[in-house]
Amino acid sequence: MNKRAAQSGVLNLRVLIGMFIMLPSVVLALAGFGIAQAQQKQFTVKSTNSIDPLVPPMFDCSKIHDLGIDKQVNLRAGAIMIFCGEAQGGSASPDETSSRFVQKLLQPLVYGTTDVDLITGTETYPHVTQSTTFTASNPDNPLQIVVTYNDARGINVNNSAGVSVSTDGGNTFTRLTINGQSPFPNCGSPIIVYNRPSQTWFIACNDGSCGGIGGYKSTTPCDPKSWIHYCIYTSSGADRESGWADNNPSSPFYGRMYVSWNDFTRGQNIFLRYSTDNGLTWTNERQITATFVRNVQITGDKVTGAVYIAGMDEGGGGCGTTRANKLYRSTDGGNTWTNTYNGPTFIGPCRTASGYFATMYDNPAYWRHMGWGEPAAYNGVFSYVYAAKNGSDPGDVFYIRSTDMGVTFSAPFQLNSNTDPTKAQWEPNLSASDAGTLLATWYDEAPRVAASCQPSSPSTPCYQMHSRKSNDNGVTWLVDDTFSDVASPLPLQPDPSIVATYVSDYDYSSSVLNQHLVAWVDGRVTINGISQMDAFFDREPPGLGTPTPTPTPMSCSVSSAGCGSVVFTPPIDFTVNLSDPVDPATLQASDFTVNNIPSNLPPSLSNGNTTITFHYTTSPVTTRGLQTMHISAGAFNCGGGPVLEFACPFFYYVRRSTPTPRPRWSEPPPPPPPTSPKRLRR
Numbered sequence: 001m002n003k004r005a006a007q008s009g010v011l012n013l014r015v016l017i018g019m020f021i022m023l024p025s026v027v028l029a030l031a032g033f034g035i036a037q038a039q040q041k042q043f044t045v046k047s048t049n050s051i052d053p054l055v056p057p058m059f060d061c062s063k064i065h066d067l068g069i070d071k072q073v074n075l076r077a078g079a080i081m082i083f084c085g086e087a088q089g090g091s092a093s094p095d096e097t098s099s100r101f102v103q104k105l106l107q108p109l110v111y112g113t114t115d116v117d118l119i120t121g122t123e124t125y126p127h128v129t130q131s132t133t134f135t136a137s138n139p140d141n142p143l144q145i146v147v148t149y150n151d152a153r154g155i156n157v158n159n160s161a162g163v164s165v166s167t168d169g170g171n172t173f174t175r176l177t178i179n180g181q182s183p184f185p186n187c188g189s190p191i192i193v194y195n196r197p198s199q200t201w202f203i204a205c206n207d208g209s210c211g212g213i214g215g216y217k218s219t220t221p222c223d224p225k226s227w228i229h230y231c232i233y234t235s236s237g238a239d240r241e242s243g244w245a246d247n248n249p250s251s252p253f254y255g256r257m258y259v260s261w262n263d264f265t266r267g268q269n270i271f272l273r274y275s276t277d278n279g280l281t282w283t284n285e286r287q288i289t290a291t292f293v294r295n296v297q298i299t300g301d302k303v304t305g306a307v308y309i310a311g312m313d314e315g316g317g318g319c320g321t322t323r324a325n326k327l328y329r330s331t332d333g334g335n336t337w338t339n340t341y342n343g344p345t346f347i348g349p350c351r352t353a354s355g356y357f358a359t360m361y362d363n364p365a366y367w368r369h370m371g372w373g374e375p376a377a378y379n380g381v382f383s384y385v386y387a388a389k390n391g392s393d394p395g396d397v398f399y400i401r402s403t404d405m406g407v408t409f410s411a412p413f414q415l416n417s418n419t420d421p422t423k424a425q426w427e428p429n430l431s432a433s434d435a436g437t438l439l440a441t442w443y444d445e446a447p448r449v450a451a452s453c454q455p456s457s458p459s460t461p462c463y464q465m466h467s468r469k470s471n472d473n474g475v476t477w478l479v480d481d482t483f484s485d486v487a488s489p490l491p492l493q494p495d496p497s498i499v500a501t502y503v504s505d506y507d508y509s510s511s512v513l514n515q516h517l518v519a520w521v522d523g524r525v526t527i528n529g530i531s532q533m534d535a536f537f538d539r540e541p542p543g544l545g546t547p548t549p550t551p552t553p554m555s556c557s558v559s560s561a562g563c564g565s566v567v568f569t570p571p572i573d574f575t576v577n578l579s580d581p582v583d584p585a586t587l588q589a590s591d592f593t594v595n596n597i598p599s600n601l602p603p604s605l606s607n608g609n610t611t612i613t614f615h616y617t618t619s620p621v622t623t624r625g626l627q628t629m630h631i632s633a634g635a636f637n638c639g640g641g642p643v644l645e646f647a648c649p650f651f652y653y654v655r656r657s658t659p660t661p662r663p664r665w666s667e668p669p670p671p672p673p674p675t676s677p678k679r680l681r682r
């Protein structure tokens with residue numbers, strides 16, 4: 001009874017239970033999955049024939065679709081798919097050689113510097129898969145860069161969250177290791193943010209010890225013993241988490257950390273929690289969607305403090321089916337959310353599909369990818385990159401831009417210059433720098449010469465990372481050129497505990513010191529003679545060109561239901577509504593006047609700082625007739641910029657205490673019908 005038997009056999013619940021009865025020690029070992037069980041960390045899988053520790057005990061395979069397991073991307077869900085025979089695990093027939101080499105530099109670099117392999121230390125076949133990267137940096141110590149990724153090294157001991165740390169600005173990295181594993185037991189699918197006020201790094205992951213989303217935090221990230229466990233959210237259905245931290249001291253929401261995810265046990269919806277106290281506590285979750293929309297990535301605009309979640313309607317999955325980009329925005333620090341954009345449908349990038357997921361390669365189906373990209377926002381401009389099928393072309397990457405904080409968008413701009421309809425470009429990422437530069441990077445088959453790519457063919461170049469840079473926050477783009485140093489073979493996924501179609505789900509790039517920090521999966525390093533996956537890193541230094549000055553900050557406007565109204569009692573309170581939240585630090589009572597008389601009591605804020613009520617000790621309304629409310633342009637800041645001028649009339653009438661009926665004139669006779677114009681006769 002082993003995993004391969006489980007894959008090939010037709011299993012039902014009773015057979016599963018029988019298996020566990022025959023293997024009581026395995027049941028014992030698995031009992032702690034998904035809940036805090038210190039003992040579980042001590043458990044070691046002793047045999048390659050043991051059942052995958054990622055699969056919960058007594059798991060009912062008939063519930064895979066009800067639970068959305070087939071749509072999830074975390075490695076545990078993949079292990080369940082493999083266990084239930086719904087997906088194949090990776091496999092290969094390695095030869096006995098154990099070479100490991102890196103190809104030398106083949107051509108000059110246009111974007112980026114020298115590529116760095118993030119995977120240091122021992123690799124033990126077949127647990128050699130590292131990919132799906134998330135990159136963050138420390139703005140107060142830009143030499144400190146941390147990249148997280150899925151790491152198969154500890155997949156069989158419930159430890160698949162890899163992290164590599166650089167202390168020299170990204171020239172070299174070290175993969176953190178304790179006792180041969182990452183320092184994050186029970187953790188998988190990691191992401192990372194840096195909390196500037198507390199100078200603390202936070203890894204968030206699918207955390208078995210929290211039974212949901214949790215992770216580890218540290219102020220000395222290169223010390224693997226320094227990381228302390230914490231929890232964010234409890235649910236067995238959490239998947240595909242993403243995170244962002246507001247690290248701009250001038251932002252209205254400086255210091256907040258945001259984590260979003262899909263919860264497949266709660267309608268498959270997107271949820272979010274944020275922390276206002278540097279990670280000590282996390283809010284009750286905000287529900288962002290009311291139906292299944294993939295939580296693609298979250299980002300924020302450090303200037304305005306606005307936070308954005310890029311989502312995708314995946315059209316039921318598969319190849320040849322539609323996708324639609326969706327956007328959700330919060331302008332009050334994550335408290336309330338608005339669905340600002342529902343983009344047009346397009347066909348998702350693919351050559352075929354395997355189960356729910358589209359894949360970029362066929363024969364066999366390989367590299368699941370739905371078209372997910374990455375958002376970036378800076379100074380009121382929201383940008384997004386994604387991938388789509390383009391006629392017969394299996395994949396191109398596109399850029400869309402919004403100058404009204406994610407409500408309306410420019411027409412999609414194709415970033416890849418290669419237009420060979422047999423070559424795919426896919427899985428793009430994007431980051432924005434403080435200089436207003438954008439860097440988009442994607443997987444590009446431009447260097448492929450062979451008719452197709454097959455995994456584990458070290459002599460067949462398949463793809464190379466390509467980039468394109470904008471020096472004006474996305475208005476115009478420099479040329480498309482290479483970012484990684486060499487063309488990579490298509491790496492194999494040989495780990496039997498990870499679904500065979502997995503290569504990389506996303507790369508999350510970021511920026512520091514006007515550099516762009518990018519990681520990706522590369523197959524140039526061979527082990528046992530096969531091309532396998534390593535997470536790589538490179539950075540785009542500040543450009544030599546002069547970045548265009550950043551756009552004028554967004555303005556926001558004031559409205560009031562009182563405009564044009566009639567009052568019969570002189571009011572002392574006046575309520576106005578804002579298009580975006582006011583920055584309370586910029587607001588004063590005297591910003592508001594009626595008939596040039598300023599308010600003289602502290603104003604009240606409500607509705608997430610989008611409603612202001614100004615107060616008077618005595619009403620400024622004293623004479624009958626026309627009255628005028630007024631706020632000068634720039635009197636305070638809201639939505640990240642100065643408020644527009646507001647002037648609004650209303651009327652004060654005095655009711656007659658004893659209404660006297662007016663004499664009525666009798667109705668005048670109707671006017672005579674207009675004379676019909678004479679028709680011209682021929």
Ligand SMILES: [Ca+2]
Binds near residue numbers: 128130
């Ligand atoms: Ca590897």
Ligand SMILES: [Ca+2]
Binds near residue numbers: 393395418
């Ligand atoms: Ca293409």
Ligand SMILES: [Ca+2]
Binds near residue numbers: 109
């Ligand atoms: Ca490079």
